[in-house]
Amino acid sequence: xxxxxxxDSQVPVFEEAPVELRCNYSSSVSVYLFWYVQYxxxxxxxxxxxxxxxxxxxxxNGFEAExxxxxxxxxxxxxxxxxxxxxxxxxxxxxxxxNTGKLIFGQGTTLQVKP
Amino acid sequence: xxxxxxxxRHLVMGMTNKKSLKCxxxxxxxxxxxxxQSAKKPLELMFVYSLExxxxxxSVPSRFSPECPNSSHLFLHLHTLQPEDSALYLCASxxxxxxETQYFGPGTRLLVL
Numbered sequence: 001x002x003x004x005x006x007x008d009s010q011v012p013v014f015e016e017a018p019v020e021l022r023c024n025y026s027s028s029v030s031v032y033l034f035w036y037v038q039y040x041x042x043x044x045x046x047x048x049x050x051x052x053x054x055x056x057x058x059x060x061n062g063f064e065a066e067x068x069x070x071x072x073x074x075x076x077x078x079x080x081x082x083x084x085x086x087x088x089x090x091x092x093x094x095x096x097x098x099n100t101g102k103l104i105f106g107q108g109t110t111l112q113v114k115p
Numbered sequence: 116x117x118x119x120x121x122x123x124r125h126l127v128m129g130m131t132n133k134k135s136l137k138c139x140x141x142x143x144x145x146x147x148x149x150x151x152q153s154a155k156k157p158l159e160l161m162f163v164y165s166l167e168x169x170x171x172x173x174s175v176p177s178r179f180s181p182e183c184p185n186s187s188h189l190f191l192h193l194h195t196l197q198p199e200d201s202a203l204y205l206c207a208s209x210x211x212x213x214x215e216t217q218y219f220g221p222g223t224r225l226l227v228l
Contacts, residue, residue: 094214100171101163105157
């Protein structure tokens, strides 16, 4: 079985500052990793995903994440945030084989960007 | 209409009512999903349909009954719900069931009284 832990429930940050949202996972098999964003009153939108290859993954809106297998982490980063980045961010995993599309999500991190 | 749409956006129902949630995807995808998003809890996958066949049932109580009449439509029939079933119900679709990107609808906010 897989599980995901997002270590921070809320992250307040000032506009134009860098930010890192932390995600750790647990799994006995290989996994694929995802970050989704949910803006107020909207559904989730994919930011980026890691399937294979380079461990540094670049996504939309200037976000990137790095897969670290030894630390079982997939932290999300952005060098300079905007007010419009205020949203809920979800890390998710899915098993690398026998996959039926089942995503296992973390509890989410609320990013609050202040002017 | 584009993407994934859900109706209604808000629903209030009593514990003895029967209602249905509707999801429609306009992306030509073959897989559709129902998720439950409760406050302070991770999103929980409820059901997965691939080519109109249910391939995943994540131990969901029988008071939730999914229906997938074709690859573009997905329903969630609700009956004799409990107050703890109040949540945001999200529908998603993907090209196929697997590692492909899931596209989410805006959700139906359900309140059970």
